[in-house]
Each structure stands twice: as C-alpha cells, then as structure tokens.
Amino acid sequence: MPAVPKHRQPIINAAVTLFRRQGFARTGLNDIVDVSGAPKGSLYHYFPEGKSSIAVAAVEEAGRRVAETVAKLAEDCSSVGDLLRAHARLLAGWMQGSGFRNGCPITTVLLELAPRERAVSEAGRKAYAARISILREKLIADGFARPRADSLAVLCTSALQGALIQARVERSRRPIEVTATELARLIEAETERR
Template sequence: MPAIPKHRQPIINAAVTLFRRQGYSRTGLNDIVDVSGAPKGSLYHYFPLGKSSIAVAAVEEAGRRVATTIEALAKECRSTGDLLRAHARLLAGWMRGSGFRNGCPITTVLLELAPRERAVAEAGRKAYAARVAILSDKLVADGHPKARAEALAVLCTSAMQGALIQARVERSGRPIEVTAAELARLLEERPAGV
C-alpha cells in the first residue's frame, strides 16, 4: 500500500496563503516550510521541479476552492446577479478580515509567472475556465443565450478579479460590492427579445 502524502497538502495550503498575501517572488521556500510545518525535504519530494511546480499546485488548489464556493452559491442563489452579490459579500468580508493584505492567489501568481511558466499559465486557464463555466451555466439558466452567457461570464470573472485588486489598493470592500451590484444590474437588464 502506497504511503499517504502526509505533507503535500499542507505545503500547497501554505503556498496558497503566502502567495495570496505576499506574491510568488516574495515567498521563499523557507517561508513555505515554516508555514506548512513540513520538513524541507518534503518540498523536493513532492515538488521535484521546484517552486514553480508548487505554484502550479497552489493555483490548482485555489481554483478548486473558488469553483466550489461559486458552485455552492449557484445552487443557493435565485439568479446570477444574486450569486455575484453574495460572492462579493464573501470576498469583501475576507479582504476586510485580512486587513486587505490578501489578494487572489491565482492572480498574484499568474501576474508574475504566466508569461514564462507554461504549466502555471495552464493551471490558471483551467481555474478561470471552471469559474466561467459555472457562471455561464447559471446565466443560461437565467435565460441568456449560450454564446451571450459565455461572454457575460468572462466579463463577470474579469471584473471581479479587477475589483479584488482595487479593493486591496483602496483598503475597502466597496470596489468588490459596487462591481458585483453593477454586474448584477447589467445581467438583469435584458434587451428586448432575449
């Protein structure tokens, strides 16, 4: 029976936390070891390709967490607009709770690595695609045509990511909440014939 990967998930969780808070470049392997509690040798055992392979795993993990949250909200909320407003409340609360130190670990890593690290860029594409797919399905359920729903889902995802950055800069949840409210209003204002 193969050994249970005891330290792999704590390493990934530590990387998600650290990358969210301080970015990829400012996070050292020793930081990940300290936060994870894993022996340093575990880093090289589970991630033999180094720090960038930890970044891939962190982006994948963060993507799963976001998708799980949005999927749950999609089931709970009556409409995509309601989903966006509920997600904004969560995001703004998390940002306030961190003293606006935390950003999105996916975005922070991608901004630093996507141009040169293909595996990281691919993990980011998959993370965003999962989010867009959930929103698109919810928009179709709201009555939007599939092609329009896909475009609106990309808009919503991009706008919310930008709002997270702005919230961190302004040290306020307002950009997130305003963005979600305006997107919800846009989604609820259907043109004639749709």
C-alpha cells in the same frame, strides 16, 4: 499500499496562503516550510521541479476552492445577479478580515509567472475556465443563449478579479461591492428586456 502523501497538502495550503498575501517572488521556500510545518525535504520530494511546481499546485488548489464556492452559490442563489452579490459579500468580508493584505493567489501568481511558466499559465486557464463554466451554466439557466452567457461569464470573472486588486489598493470593500452590484444590474436589465 502506497504511503499517504502526508506533507503535500500542507505545503500547498501554505503556498496558497503565502502567495495571496505576499506574492510568488516574495515567498521563499523557507517561508513555505515554516507555515506548512513540513520538513524541507518534503518540498523536494513532492515538488522536484522547484518553486514553480508548487505555484502550479497552489493555483490548482485555489481554483478548486473558488469553483466550489461559486458552485455552492449557484445552487443557493435564484439568479446570477444574486450569486454575484453573495460572492461579493464573501470576497469583501474576506478582504476586510485580512486587513486588505490578501489578494487572490491565482492572480498574484499569474501576474508574476504567466506566460513564461507554461504549466502555471495552464493551471490558471483551468482555474478561470472552471469558474466561467459555472457562471455560464447559471446564466443559461437564467435564459441567456450560450454565446451571450459565455461573454457575460468572462466579463463577471474579469471584473471581480480586477475589483479584488482595486480593493486591496484602496483598502476598501467598495470596489468589490460596486462591481458586483453593477454587473448584477447589467444582467438583470438584459433579462428584463428579453
């Protein structure tokens, strides 16, 4: 029976935390070792291609977490508008709780590494595609045609990512809350017109 990868997940978790707080370039391998508690040799064992391969794993992990959150909200909320407002409350609370130090680990890594690091770019595409897919399916369930649902899902994802950056800069929940409220109004108004 193969050995359980004891230190791989703690390394990834540490990278997610550090990348969202200080970005890829400002995070050193020693920082990841310190936060993860893993021996330095584990970094090279699990990620022999170096720090960019840790970034790929961190983007994949962060994407999985976000998709799980959005999927749960899609199950619990009666409409996409409700989902957006609920997600905004979570995001705004998370940002405020960090003193607006944290950003999205996916976005921070992609801003620094895409498009030159193709594996990182691909991990980012998959992370965003998963979130967009969940929103698209919820919009279709709300009665939107697939092409319109796809466009709205891209808009919602992009707008909320931008709102996270703006919230961090302004040190305020407001950009996230306003963005979600306005997106929800747009979608609800279009639903009523049909």
